[in-house]
Structure formats: C-alpha cells, structure tokens
Amino acid sequence: MVNFNVRFPDELIARVRIQATADRRSINSEILHLLEVALATVGEDAESPGGNSAAPAPLRGKPDSSPA
Template identity: 50%
Template sequence: MGAARFDLTPTRHYDGVMIRITLRLPDDVHARVVARAETERRSLNSQIVHLLEIALAADQSHDESP
C-alpha cells in the first residue's frame, strides 16, 4: 500500500481553541472514514470534522423546517 497523501490545507478557519479528544470507532467505520479521507485528500482529523459539520448542518436545517 502506497503512502497516503493528504491535503493539509484547512478547509475552514477556526477562531476558537481546538479541543483534543479520544475517539473510539468500530474498525469498519474507521476504515470507511480513512478511505474517504484519502479520496478527498484530507487528513483523518479534517475528514472527521468535515463529516461532523455536514451532519450538524443537516440536523440544524431539519430542526428549522416547519
């Protein structure tokens, strides 16, 4: 397996403090997120943040619908 290349350019600027957490994932979920990160040329951390932002935005728009 070749070395993964990641685009380390931030996709969003954070004005606040970044909080470090320990995250436990099932191995199959981890593999899927790693594969998506590689495809989208993001670091694993950036990919997780990106997916959380999408999910939270969708949840917020769902809460605001009549």
C-alpha cells in the same frame, strides 16, 4: 482547539480513511468535515416545517450500548 479521544469500530474508521483519501484530507480533517456537515443538516431539519427538534435522534451502535 480541544483534544478529544474517540474509539471507532474498525469498519467505520476504514470507511473514514477511504473517504479522507478520496477527499485528499487527513483522517482528522475528514472527521471534522463530516461532523460539521451532519450538524448543519440537523440544524436545517429543525428549521424545516414539520421538523421536531425536541425529538431525540435514534440511538446507533450495539444494542447493549443504550443507556439503562
């Protein structure tokens, strides 16, 4: 397993913490679960009729965080 450091906004980590508690998981396990679910959904969208897997996902975050 690889260690990967990620910075989270305070509001987002608070939401993850609440969800982890509700699901009786550690925060790490909850983040892994959410990523797996999200990536599975992306794979399903690419296979659905009319799904455009070549189109990039919209950027999220602060407006100044987009690439130049």
